[in-house]
Amino acid sequence: MLPQKYKALSDEVAVEKIAVAKKKLGDKIMILGHHYQRDEVLQFADRVGDSLYLSKEAAKSSAEYIIFCGVYFMAETADMVTSNAQKVILPDITAGCPMADMAPIGEVKKAWSDLEVLGMANDFVPVTYINSSADVKAFCGRCGGYVCTSANAKMVLEKLINDGKRIFFFPDRYLSTNTGRTIGIDATLWERARDNGGLGEEEIASAKILAWNGYCPVHAKFSTQDIDDLRERYPEIKIIVHPEVPEQVAKKADLMGSTSFIVQQIEDASAGSVWGIGTEVHLVNRLVKKNPDKKIFIIGKLSCVCSTMNRISPQNLLWVLESLTDGRIENQVSVSENVKVDALKALDRMYELS
Ligand code: SF4
The missing domain is CATH 3.40.50.10800 (NadA-like)
Structure with missing residues (x-):
């Protein structure tokens, strides 16, 4: 929880203090900032980009602390690709991604066991968008599957389809349907309540891409x-x-x-x-x-703001930085070793395809 003394600070004061704390920490830290962050925060980022670029930068960094101004799954990915000696910190630990949360690991496993009961699990390769939990990435890694990003989804899907594979895509229905369309395939939406009138056996048997029913609310x-x-x-x-x-x-x-x-x-x-x-x-x-x-x-009149990205504020960025200057680590994101090993298999398969 953000201490009251930080909550009470104005953005202007917090920004001034961040500059001081960042200078004090020097090359012990690297601050990564996603494109969707607000300017007051992003001005302190050593690297700015999308989630894949930022995780690559994390992997290259020798900084002791990686401060990830983004959302939870990004910090998890950074933790997986950095050494055990490096610590990844998310300034607001509640900054999750609603789309990633739409594919809880229990439901993903349940869907897969539905396929197993039908004798079709071996027909499908699980592919997860990088915007997913470490647990879902690890599940894909264990099942011979892949991670993909919005930049390489077409390449990953096309190669798998050309190899005669069928795909179960998590968690973004639109990334899978939009990408499927670019390679001439209509994705079939996976219905969670298959027993209650969802997809029938024949529809599953004929689907080339099954799309999990998640989406980005933004x-x-x-x-x-x-x-x-x-x-x-x-x-x-x-x-x-x-x-x-x-x-x-x-x-x-x-x-x-x-x-x-x-x-x-x-x-x-x-x-x-x-x-x-x-x-x-x-x-x-x-x-x-x-x-x-x-x-x-x-496009559009509605305010398309990612509210969870916006949880990273100058105040909580300052808090995690000043805590480090005082020798304390706040809001560390850490993925367990067994999850990391399996999730990295799915990430490495994506790199091998690239
Ligand atoms: S913009 Fe959408 S996909 Fe990206 S972090 Fe926010 S909710 Fe998740």
Whole structure:
């Protein structure tokens, strides 16, 4: 729990103190910041990027402490790829990812045992989006499966399908359906209550991709109407979306890709071009600021903020840093050794495919 003395600080004061604490800790720490973090926090990040880039940076780092300004599954991944001597810290330990939480390990195992009862488990390879718990990654690792990211989902799915495999994809239904569409496959939504009128045996037997019914509540807010409205106002507009958006929205977009892809496209775009972006608002606002020569809009009127990413505040970042200067570790995220070993198998298979 964040101590009261930190809660009482204004952002301005916390920011000043973070600069002091960070200087004091020097190269003992590395601060990683996800694109969706707020600016007051992100200004202190030594590296900024998406979850895969940040975990690669964590793996390369020799810092004693990795401060992960992101959400829980990202800190878990960082812990798995760093040495046992390094500690990973999440400034707010409650900063989870609602989509990752939609695939609890117990339900994933139950679904898999449903397939086993039908004699079909061996027909499927489990693939989990990196936005999932370490337990789900470990489950995939144990079952011969893979991790993928939004940047490489197409490559992973395409290679497996071309090898004659069928896929059970966790936890994001939209990443699997949108990616499946790009390789000409309609994913079949896995119904949790299969016994109560969900998928039948024949539907499972004919599915090439089974999609777990999870989604990102932030990206699910975008609608086709939002795109139509923008196109009406700016006929020359290009719409670019993250693959976590609903299928109908993805179908109406001109381009679809990971946060890094979106950033690259906007940076490379010509001056005067007009863009509508379907991803988290902090990233879009930053792109607007960095690209004054282009017209950039977030698609939609609803505020597409990731509230759990936003739990990382200057106050709790300051708390974990000052605790380190006092010799205390707060909010360490640590994955057990057996989970780590199996989860890394699934991650390594992804790297082998790349
Ligand atoms: S934006 Fe969506 S997928 Fe990303 S951390 Fe937030 S809830 Fe999870």
